Amino acid sequence: xxxxxxxxxxxxxxxTIKDPGNSRSYETGSWRxxxxxxxxxxxxxxxxxxxxxxxxxILVDExxxxxxxxxxxxxGCGICVxxxxxxxxxxxxxxxADAKGKSEEEIRKEAFSK
Amino acid sequence: MGKKVALTxxxxxxxxxxxxxxxxxxxxxxxxxxxIPQNIAQYIADGKMDTELVTVESEHSAMSACxxxxxxxxxxxxxxxxxxxxxxxxxxxxxSGARLPIVMAVAARALSGPLNIHGDxxxxxxxxxxxxIELVAENSQEAYDNLIQAVKIAENKDxxxxxxxxxxxxxxxxxxxxxxxxxxDKVREFVGEYEPLFPLLKTEEPVTHGAWAPPDWYFxxxxxxxxxxxxxxxxxxxxxxxxxxxxxxEYGIYEAYKMDDADYVIxxxxxxxxxxxxxxxxxRDNGVKAGLLKLRLFRPFPYxxxxxxxxxxxxxxxxxxVSPAGAQGGPLFNEIRSALYDANNxxxxxxxxxxxxxxxxxxxxxxSVYDTLKKIVETGKVEKQFDCLNLRGAWG
Numbered sequence: 001x002x003x004x005x006x007x008x009x010x011x012x013x014x015x016t017i018k019d020p021g022n023s024r025s026y027e028t029g030s031w032r033x034x035x036x037x038x039x040x041x042x043x044x045x046x047x048x049x050x051x052x053x054x055x056x057x058i059l060v061d062e063x064x065x066x067x068x069x070x071x072x073x074x075x076g077c078g079i080c081v082x083x084x085x086x087x088x089x090x091x092x093x094x095x096x097a098d099a100k101g102k103s104e105e106e107i108r109k110e111a112f113s114k
Numbered sequence: 115m116g117k118k119v120a121l122t123x124x125x126x127x128x129x130x131x132x133x134x135x136x137x138x139x140x141x142x143x144x145x146x147x148x149x150i151p152q153n154i155a156q157y158i159a160d161g162k163m164d165t166e167l168v169t170v171e172s173e174h175s176a177m178s179a180c181x182x183x184x185x186x187x188x189x190x191x192x193x194x195x196x197x198x199x200x201x202x203x204x205x206x207x208x209x210s211g212a213r214l215p216i217v218m219a220v221a222a223r224a225l226s227g228p229l230n231i232h233g234d235x236x237x238x239x240x241x242x243x244x245x246x247i248e249l250v251a252e253n254s255q256e257a258y259d260n261l262i263q264a265v266k267i268a269e270n271k272d273x274x275x276x277x278x279x280x281x282x283x284x285x286x287x288x289x290x291x292x293x294x295x296x297x298x299d300k301v302r303e304f305v306g307e308y309e310p311l312f313p314l315l316k317t318e319e320p321v322t323h324g325a326w327a328p329p330d331w332y333f334x335x336x337x338x339x340x341x342x343x344x345x346x347x348x349x350x351x352x353x354x355x356x357x358x359x360x361x362x363x364e365y366g367i368y369e370a371y372k373m374d375d376a377d378y379v380i381x382x383x384x385x386x387x388x389x390x391x392x393x394x395x396x397x398r399d400n401g402v403k404a405g406l407l408k409l410r411l412f413r414p415f416p417y418x419x420x421x422x423x424x425x426x427x428x429x430x431x432x433x434x435x436v437s438p439a440g441a442q443g444g445p446l447f448n449e450i451r452s453a454l455y456d457a458n459n460x461x462x463x464x465x466x467x468x469x470x471x472x473x474x475x476x477x478x479x480x481x482s483v484y485d486t487l488k489k490i491v492e493t494g495k496v497e498k499q500f501d502c503l504n505l506r507g508a509w510g
Contacts, residue, residue, distance in 0.1 A: 005330055005331075006334065008334040009338065014214070015323075016213075016312045016321050016322065
């Protein structure tokens, strides 16, 4: 976690949080076993993945277009891959172990060659 | 000027709530506390208070609505008894964990089963570890006074912890006694304006209440909460003094009745203390050095102060208005005995269960306790560490 772990006499009374939205600093991406891999060449921008993602981990630009995946928070549930229309195959799952130490390009190749 | 009135304990509680005029009362009726929300509804209908009364569908919802209203920034009160209190259980911990200074009147009653609607302390003793401040009244006057003080204690910035003011179901809640009702404006002046710390409705400073605390945060928050509860002890004393100045009736964490040179001491809470005082008076008339330590503040438990005032006794009997439920004795007994473990003088301490499910406790029963204490001092032997008062059949 990015935030400082406070002592018992430093925490805010009643476990109140004064900076709403600080769940962003809690990086749930570390829980992931498999990761979704995105292929922009096949993506039809239907935004089904964005609608269904339970962790708001589909990254979108100011024009509402998908630009990638927020791996700091994506828990690897695979819902986006389930929702991705089958013909386009713009999203697929890959074991984190197989992605380790590889570049984005290599990961994409590995994921979509299967 | 206040005035003398002849009303029940429930009416005393209802009048205290009317005078405090909280922003929200969310309550569900249950015997013997039903007349409290009933009277509040009447006062609101008659234009005597402008509280928002939320008539919920259960006590779980009552406490939930209280928590929501308190998180919103309101001054919030409620009332309940027994199984209603038990149904609130989960939410009691959330109220105290969120540090919301809700104040609740409890007409203390037995928990079923078997089904029983009468007075004992099963409810408030069961919830003693829910993180609430617990004040226990001997009579209607104290039921009224305690609720007014509880608001100020709970809302103290060093405390910010919910508080309950308990009084015995039926013995107090339904008995008409003469007590003094203070003027509405004096009571409102005493409790003052409530300034919530982090009100949800203050939208320019948004906050989150009720977020989750993972293993690396929960422990710190629980200990921070404990500090608030422990801070209540000194605040109870200070507010008790302020109350004395304002209304002429001063309160502390306990009442030491003829304790100065007492050899034989009963420790108790609630309406049984009235009976015990009468017995102490007649024993004193006969030259017996009897005393009563009436505890007013059960949570936070003032163990040091109690050890100091009790260590001069020759023998002590602790009266618990609950079953020990498998422990070595009742909760009051266990905590008093534990408090005395560090004292230089450790008098023998025995325990009685009494008054369960509304069972009458009369002077003859209290006299028998003092007789037993005398016997213990004379013989140096404790025959029974635990016994029952007014139970058919010898316990053991």
